[in-house]
Amino acid sequence: MRLAPTEAAVQEAAAAASGTKPAAAPPAAPAAAAGVVDGMADLFSSADLDAALAAAGPAGATVLLSSVTWCRPCRAMAAPIKKLAAAYGPGTPSGVGFFRVYGNASEGAKALFRDRLGTRATPTWFIFVGAGPEPVHTHTGANKARLEHAIREAVAGARGEGALPGACLYPPEPKPTGGW
DSSP states (O other): OOOOOOHHHHHHHHHHHHTOOOOOOOOOOHHHHHOEETTEEEEOSHHHHHHHHHHHOTTOEEEEEEEOTTOHHHHHTHHHHHHHHHHHSTTSSSOOEEEEEETTSOHHHHHIIIIISOOOSSSEEEEEETTOSSOSEEEESOOHHHHHHHHHHHHHHHHOGGGSOSSOSSOOOOOOOSOO
8 A cells, every 4th residue: 555645745855856945834734635544644744743733732632553554453453443533533522633654654754653753563552632742642552442541541631521432432351350
């Protein structure tokens, strides 16, 4: 699967080839530019991430999946992400933005994936609150209950308990008690 580069990435590549610096343009909303697939919008550079965080506002939460196109556990999370985006995403009281970056999509995505986020395993989940560049939560793995718990904590901290749906979609598994 090949992902199309953003307009900013195309301008950046043209400027690099000609040796000139491109004119600064206002950041476009990544969700509108990239489209939403499986409840998530694709990001292709650090500038895209910055625009997504700025669009979230001071009390907004943003979930970012750092992945590669061939990651099977990441693909296994597609259906749970759709459900989580429907319950917590834009248009809900939670208003969480859901994004992903494929580290093998482009040079800009590779820099975001490797250099800025420091991704070492996939899937890696980052949750940001507000426009701050540092995530408030990070974890790896395809555990939908753990991801939902982290989303609920971030939303409750940023917007209060009233912004959360009443029940979890994916309640944590009860821990076994006793011996063997």
